[in-house]
Structure formats: structure tokens, C-alpha cells
Amino acid sequence: MSRSAQVGHRRGRGWRWPRRRWLIGTPLVLTLLALAAVASYVASVPVPDAPLAPQSSVLYFRDGTTVLARVGVEDRTDVPLSQVPLGVRRAILTAEDRGFYDHSGLSPRGIVRALVSNVTKGSGEGASTITQQYVRNAYLTQQRTASRKAQEMALSLRVEQRYSKDQILERYLNTIYYGRRAYGIQAAAGAYFGTTIDRLSTEQGAVLASVIKDPYHFDPTVDPEGSLDRWRWVIKNMVTGGVLKQAEADAMRYPDVSHGSATAAEIGGPSGLIADRVEQELADHGIPSGVLRTGGLTVVTTIDPLAQAAAVDAVGAALAGQPADLHAALVAVDPATGGVRAYYGGDRGRGFFDDAVARRPPASTFKPLALAVGLQTGISYRSRWDGSSPRTFPDRLGVPLHNDNDVQCPECPLDRAMVESLNTPFYALGERVGAENIRSMAVRLGIPDQYGKQRSLVDLTGEPRPDITPAEAKAIAERKKR
Secondary structure (H helix, E strand, C coil), rough: CCCEEEEEEEECCCCCCCHHHHHHHHHHHHHHHHHHHHHHHHCCCCCCCCCCCCCEEEEEEECCCCEEEEEEEEEECCCHHCCCCCCHHHHHHHHHCCCCCCCCCHHHHHHHHHHHHHHHCCCCCCCCCCHHHHHHHHHHCCCCHHHHHHHHHHHHHHHHHHCCCCHHHHHHHHHCCCCCCEEHHHHHHHHCCCCHHHCHHHHHHHHHHCCCCCCCHHHCCCCCCHHHHHHHHHHHHHCCCCCCCCCHHHHCCCCCCCCCCCCCCCCCCHHHHHHHHHHHHHCCCCCHHHHHHCCCCCCCCCCCHHHHHHHHHHHHHHHHHCCCCCCCCEECCCCCCCCEEEEEEECCCCCCCHHHCCCCCCCCHHHHHHHHHHHCCCCCCEEEEECCCCCCCCCCCCCCCCCHHHCEEEEEEEHHHHHHHHHHHHHHHHHHCHHHHHHHHHCCCCCCCCECCCEECCCCCCCEEEEEEHHHHHHHHHHHHH
């Protein structure tokens, strides 16, 4: 008997070499079985003969049954890939899938990057190639489930087997949503530049490439600064990717974009601007405009039908007999939940300027915030303050402060000052608790910390400061007049 057999016999454990070989082979066998299962699943997923027809979404009032608006009117004209200028194609490939012509429908690197980002940051980052985007928009629903994602990946592999890369890119360009109700690149060329696709420059193509990721926020008429940054990013990466020369990029200028909104006629009246706000809020929560316009979503808003009707009537009565250029806005909020019950930003419909989101002085709306900070720091709402009018305060540089109609309340409890909206007691309270603390309270309650890249709720550059003399303040005022 061999030594190994003797050892094995003495330990009562039998032959050891076969077991080692089995352990080594187990991962390989399992891998082969997994690959076979994946291949079987991919082969079982059929490629539909025709893409799904886009379905409009319905916005409801808060009762969930009364229709507020319908969103999703299609503007689409298919064009062959040969009509799309090469520079435009390269811009879109740079923005959406630089490895499109090298992969087989999926990007392993992109999948790993998205998984890491989702686990570490909870970002919900996607890993979609152009093929996956086409499959998702043409054949599938927009549900975010593991089964739907698996089907998307399998269909992407099948589509890559059935069609050439150019055919997939052509189908993608003709089905993707570019914003402004434009589905497909031909409609987008008209919506943004008033021309046909064959006449687009590379600079214009980079604009269209920019909006695909977020058709609402990267629309130049919605966020000019953000859309310009995105356009510059596309141009820079075209150079990095070797499809554009640096000298060509240096000579490029951001093109003029049509400011005529393609969404204006879709939903008219005050409801149109509510639909705009719903689209923006959904986009902020990861549901892009294309999904809202093609996915057949059911969206229940917080708007109350009776309150909305009353708001529209109230604005109409207030504007009756007023100059035509006088604008009005109204937002009614449920104080218990923060839900918007009524909203009026204008009556011209979708895509027009929304007066309800226009920047304006906060006026007396900040008195409750000052009171909240006071209560937080131990100042009672029953405490008494000088509510005389007018009053002078050191940081107003000698300019007196008045209550409306010079209402007098020399020893005024804060709750009465709040009911009567008296200015002088709350200015004094603001001095006591500090303007920065009031600002912090406002931010905690939802007031944006920034507008664009500028910090909100701060004095503008050049405005008079409390630490300058009245003579200096007067000099600043005179310079502004000139």
C-alpha cells in the first residue's frame, strides 16, 4: 500500500487527491452553469417586431379621480442616419455612449461603476448604453425593477445580434426624447433651432446631445447656465475622445437657441404651469421628462380642485380693470402637510414665464420665521415689544421704519404683532435673534440655500451696510442713480 493510501486509511478519510480536484473544479462548473442559464434566458427573450407606442400621462387633482391635465403629445419624424451630420452623431455618442461601436450592447465597466456608486452614494446612477436606452424606450416600460432591468439587458444583447450598429443608432436617434415635445432628432432640430437635421452644425448637435440626459433642466430656456456647462462638457470630451480637434473646439461658440417654447400650446391656462412644476419635480426625483411624456404615468398632485378654482377666480377679480402688464401669482399651501393646494403663475399655459416662481422680496412672509427663531431661543409670543410707528434702528442708516398705515402698538405682544403684521416689533425681534439665524431657519424649512451659484437671502454687492455712516450710504445711493 502506498504511503498516501496508508495515511488516508489510518485517518479514516479515504483518498484526498480526488476531493482536491473536485473542489478546484467546482467554481468552474458553477460558472459554466451560470453562463448557460444566462444564455438560455437571453435566447428566450423575444425581440418585438414593433416598438411600443408612446402613451401620454395623466395628472390628477388630489382626489385622484379629477383630471388636471394630460401630458405627452408626440412630435416625431424619422430620418435615415445618413442625413444626420457626422459631427452631430459624434456629439451624441460622446455624451451618451463613447464605447457604442466597441461593445455588444452592455458596458461591464459602466455596470460596475453604477453598482459602486449606488452602494456607496445611493445615487441611483444608471449604466445604460445607447442600445439599452433604445430598448427601454422602444420595447419596455419605465419600471425600476430587477426583472425589468434583466429583460432590458437581455433584449439589448438580442437587438445587437439582429441589427447593425448603424441601424441601432438610427433607431435610437429617432425615438429618444429631446424635450420641448420633440421625439427624435428631426423634431429636436426644429424645436431648438427651427431647421432640419441635415443643416445642423456640430455646435448645435452638442446642444441636442446635452439635453438628452435631462430634457427639462438642460433646456437653455430653463437653465441657461446649466445648459452651457453641459455643452462645454460635451465639447471638451469630444476633444478628449479624439473626434474633435482642439483648434476646432476653441473656435466654437454656443449657438443661438430658439426661445419659442414647443410646449406652450400643449396645456393652456393656469394648469399648464402646474404641469411644468410637476415635470420639474418628477425630474428632481429621478423620473425624466421622456418617461412622463411617453410612459403612461398616473400622477396624483396635491392640488385641490375647489381651492384651485377659487384661486383662479380670486386672481381674475384682483386683476379686473388693472393694466395689461400687471402680473399676479398665488400659491396656497396646507400648513399641516406643506402640500400645495392651489397654484397660479399665469394663464398662458405651458412653457411661458411662471410668475409664481419669480424672485421677489419676501416682505412679511419672514415674520413667522423670525417668531420661530425667537420661540426657539426662549422668547415668548406673549413678550411685549415697542410697536410704535415710525421707529428708527441703527442698522437702517437713519431711515425710519413704519407699520402699515402707521398703526400704533407701543407695548405690543408678539402674537398681536403677528396678527396685525406690524413691522417695527419684528424688526426689533430680528435684531435680537440675528439675521443669520433667521436665514438658517428659512433654509431648514425649504427655502433654497442658493439661486444658481449665488447664495440666497443675502445683501447684494454694493448695497448699504449697517457698519457704514449715513454719508457713505447717501454717496452709494447717488452713484446708483447715475
